[in-house]
Structure formats: C-alpha cells, structure tokens
Amino acid sequence: MLSAIDAAAQYVLLEMYLVNSGVITTRFCNALVAAGARGVRVCVLFDGFGALGLRNADRRRLVAAGVELRFFNPVRLHRFLANNLLRNHRKLLLIDGCVAFVGGAGLTDDFAPGARRGAWRELMVEIAGPVVADWQRAFAVTWARFGPVLEVAEPAPEGAPQGALGRISLSEARGRSDLASDVLRRIETARDRAWIMSAYFVPSRRFRTALRRAARRGVDVRLLLPGPRTDHPWVRHAARRFYAKLLRNAVKIWEYQPSMLHAKMVLCDDWVSVGSANLDRWSFRWNLEANQEIDSTRVADAARALFERDFLASRSVSRRHWGRRHWLDRVRENIAGRLDRLLDSWRRP
16 A cells, blocks of 8 residues: 555545554655655545544644645534444545555554554455546545545546456445445355454344355355454454354354454455445444455455465354353343444434
8 A cells, every 4th residue: 555655646545444643654644745745636534533543743744745634524522422423434545546445454553563462454455447436436425525526537447457347335324335235135145155254243133144044055154253352342242142043053153363353354155345344233324334346256266265364363163162151251242232232222313
C-alpha cells in the first residue's frame, strides 16, 4: 500500500476506520505528505470514532500539506447514542483509478511486525481491472456525505487480470445489507465447502441456521475464529455460546492462537469474499462495510492454502472438549449473551 502511494501520479483516495498515531500511521502520513508535495491530490476519509487515537499534530500535518481530510460521523456527546453508533468500518485505498486495496487492516501499530503481543493477523487484497471504477464510485458516495463531491477522473482500467471475475459488495447499515445477503446465499448454495474467517462472530439466527444446514447436507463447514488473544473478550464469549449447537451439527471450529485474529474472509466453493465485514449482527446493522468478491478457481486455491496454514496455528474445538469447559466460561457466555441480546434490541432512530 505504501509503495502504491509512493507511485501515485494523479490522486490517492484513502478510507479507514481504525487510525491511531504511531509508527504505522507516521509512515502513511509521510507517504501522503510526499504525494501531495509532488502534486498528487490526496483525499482521506477517517471514521470519527475509529480515528480518536489520531493525534492533533498528525491531523494538522496532513492538512498543512494540502491533504483533504474529512471525518465520517464525528462523535457528538449531545446526540442520541444510536446516532453515534453508526460507523464507517471500511478499509479502502485507491490509486489513480488503476489499483485498489480492500480488507480489514487499520493504521495502528497492532498490525506492525514486532508488536508486543504479536502482530494482528490480517488480510488485504490488491485489485486491478474494471472493478476499481466501482470502488471509486463507492468512495465518492461516502466522501460526498461530509463535504463537496469528489471531482477526479473516472477510472478507465484495462480488462480484468488473469480472468478473475469480481464485484464489490457493500453494507450501508440501513436495515438490509447486500453484503450479508451475498454471503448467506453462497452458504446456502455451497456444494463442497464453506469456510469462514471472522474476527468477531455473533451471527444472526438465519446465518447460524444456514451453516448448520450446509454441514448436515455434507458441505465442509469450517469456522476460524479468535482464540484467547482478542481485543474484545466479551464479544468472544458471546460468540462461544453458539459453539455447542454448531458442533452438534458437524460444523468444525478452530480458534487462532498466535495473536489477535482480525482478518475477515469467506470461501464458498470457488467464491471468495475479503474485506472489512465481520460475520455479526453489529457489522450489518451499524457499520458501513466493504468486501471484494471474487469468482476464480486460482484465487480460491490461494485462499484455501491460506486457511490451511492458519488452521495449523489454531486449536480445534471438539464436542468432547467443549462439554468439559470450565463453569466460569459458561457464566461469561451467559452474561455476554444477555448483553448481545440487549444491544440487538436497539433500533436506529
């Protein structure tokens, strides 16, 4: 991503949720400032809550260098709580209408090699071809919500590289999510496999039912979920209350051990979806999310290999082991489940 910014000749469009000042953010600020100094237009959209950790000095430096800096839904204490819950969770970088990066990474030292508890496990996908124009239009729509419209050249990239077919999939947090519907439909029609990697796993009843039904009809259903190293342990406890029923219905579950699992990817047969969306109700109700979908045997094989490497670094959860877990874990799951149901009962005004 840094190399792409360094090579930009016309414009850089960056949309990020989690942004904390530190080594990683400084490197990106340096690249963005340098791009602006050589005449490249730089448009940056950070989430108003996710970027609370961005120091004022870094904000002033970007603006002084000519970077167009906007914040999505700035937090306002006087507003109704639900208004502040709407967040832009997307992670998107676009360069000159020719290349895009989409995934789950933020600008924080948690992703840096040498992080104190190990760098978070994350995925970004680099994209070229006609779909880049769709990503630019998606950025432009969100950008215009907080200022003048984006006026840059419409991308005119060449054909899709190596025959991969892709489309963007978005969640606009307006009650119905196209992204959620796409994933659900693929699970329901999967023939051979449905593998899911998710940092936070609190799916709706319909998703859980689809996973169980797929496993019962012989589909290889696997979940790769966070282990004990997580930034939101109570979300993990809320997710674990679903394990017993999933395991009874032949769904296989792994918990990643080396570090925090923050990546989000779905592999159904030869279809892959990578992006910012976790498989949970919170993402689809309150967040703007963005995934790249890809229909390609080649990409699916690469995703399978990646999953399999991560399975080797994970602990398999068996029905026998799960039935013997500590009573305190059961209490935590019960409390977390009650909190999850309370949050799920909220409605946007």
